[in-house]
Amino acid sequence: MAEEKLPTRSQDFSEWYNQLVLKAQLADYAPVRGCMIVRPYGWALWENIQQALDRRFKATGHQNVAFPLLIPRSFIDKEQHHVEGFSPELAVVTVGGGEELAEPLVIRPTSETIIGHMWSKWIQSYRDLPVLMNQWNSVVRWELRTKLFLRTLEFYWQEGHTAHATREEAEAETRQMLDIYTDFAVNDAAIPVIPGKKSDAEKFAGADVTYSIEAMMGDGKALQSGTSHFLGQNFAQAFEVRYLDQKGELQHCWTTSWGLSTRVIGAIIMVHGDDQGLVLPPKLAPYQVVIVPIYKADEEKSLVLDTARKLKAELAKANIRVTLDEREGSSPGWKFNDWEMRGVPLRIELGPKDVAKQAAVLARRDRPGREGKISASLADLPVTVERLLAEIQQALHDKALAFRKANTHDAKMYDELKTAVETGFAFSYWCGSAECEAKIKEETRATMRCIPLEQSGGPGVCVYCGKPAAERAIFARAY
RNA sequence: CGGGGCGUAGCGCAGCCUGGUAGCGCGCCUGCCUUGGGCGCAGGAGGCCCCCGGUUCGAAUCCGGGCGCCCCGACCA
Secondary structure (H helix, E strand, O other): OOOOOOOOOOOOHHHHHHHHHHHOOOEEEOOOOOOEEEOHHHHHHHHHHHHHHHHHHHHOOOEEOOOOOEEEHHHHOOOHHHHHHHHHHOEEEEEEOOEEEEEEEEEOOOOHHHHHHHHHHHOOEHHHOOEEEEEEEEEEOOOOOOEOOOEOOEEEEEEEEEEEOOHHHHHHHHHHHHHHHHHHHHHOOOOOOEEEEOOOOOOOOOOOEEEEEEEEOOOOOEEEEEEEEEOOOHHHHHOOOEEEOOOOOEEEOEEEEEEEEOHHHHHHHHHHOEOOEOOOOOOOOOOOEEEEEOOOOHHHHHHHHHHHHHHHHHHHHOOOOEEEOOOOOOOHHHHHHHHHHOOOOEEEEEOHHHHHHOEEEEEEOOOOOHHHEEEEEOOOHHHHHHHHHHHHHHHHHHHHHHHHHHOEEOOOOHHHHHHHHHHOEEEEEEOOOHHHHHHHHHHHOOEEEEEEOOOOOOOEEOOOOOOEEOEEEEEEOEO
16 A cells, blocks of 8 residues: 655655555565565556567567576586586575585576587577577576566576577577567567667677667666677587588587566566556556546446446456456545556546546546547447547657656767766767776776667767777666 | 565554553544545444563563564575
8 A cells, every 4th residue: 555655766766665565566575585576457558568578579479488597507617607606596406305516506597508518409500590489487596686577596587598600690589579679669569779789898698799678767777678698609518519411410409598678667667657656558467447437426336346347347448458446435536546556557536427428538547637628429439439549659768768768878088977877878989898897997987888779970989098999888887 | 695674553653772551643433524635523343462482479671592574785577
């Protein structure tokens, strides 16, 4: 129940976020440090995200699989960069059934190694390729500092893994999946994202190239919201994933992996939320519409509720996710605030006056207050609702894009970059050297988020060292 | 691992300094009344006061030790 007001976003963005996640009942803290319980409302949101992605994965030929949670410790050690990257954050099982294990098992931090191991058995011929797999699961990384949805010890995600005969095919797959994430973010989550390439310092442990989609949160900080890795032949060599080509020659496969996690829920909260609470994009919202009935006397109550129930059935028939708030003992005003806090895109207020007119009051979540309310005829309500939901979906995206543009600066001078990253993104020329990247990070706390795929303006000079630079990169403070 | 905060009713907290009947607000339950922007009244239920040890006639309170969680930095999706 929402008994107290949230801090405003400008007062304390971090505290606003923490309290909102709890109050909206998306998630709660687990008894173990850094772990999270996803509550029904949060999981419903995740299920909608899963469906939106899963149908895209299936449409591009991927199949779902389930690999085990436990991985032999030695597997992690087989790929040099992988072991360096992940060793510090592994959870290790050393005892099973009361006995010390001969070989410790790690709880998967990601599944490249065990999948590589199995592929080496399954893949023999070019006819076996490509292998296109995905799994929905959870993984464990022993993070030092955690935050609900954004970084927890265990988190839910999907990890896609593919193996190909050629470099070109694997590279195309890597980019295809990045495009899918972008499409999902923009069209379903209403989050404008910048797809781009990571620096060597920021790339996945074991990848040749890492791409990501980067989004700007409501406080101007960046959040990496999905990644796609071109793994080259690194894992194929470590696990001997080989095939015979048409000429009868033994070749190593080229592999990819790509993932998107419940972290994207954090992005949805921080991109669209306002001081009243969540604002969920209609395409992913667990409830797209809530009907709040209003009545005094008993005759009114039955009249209003009968109408409301019919309305609910009609909307549900039109495939609109709708709920009717029949809770006794809470006033309509209380319910308005409650559902606003929980981010339902559209509210229908139905009272005796409306029923008499055969109309209802519609209130858009993205336009708070009385001015956002309109009266609509009951006769064609499903059509009106569908139109409004589409408008809200678009409006959320446009607002977020406008915000990002307003807080992104083409910083040419280093001083401009320093100022820009205080409140948002700096889009600056970078020579590509790790030294410049490290210095910028050290001096501004901003990291190189990505080199956007979309470039314009030709070459320039590095914002830090002044040497020639081919491309511009996004620098920002990040979650 | 460094810095800070906190552990007392489901939640938020007071009480601790100065030891002596465990409290307040919200929520919850019952009834009445209300309901178009976080209603009101009355009654009620609910406690290993984080754990272990010490001091004391007596510990939520004092002393020692431990554990846990949250926030801020370094590491990361």
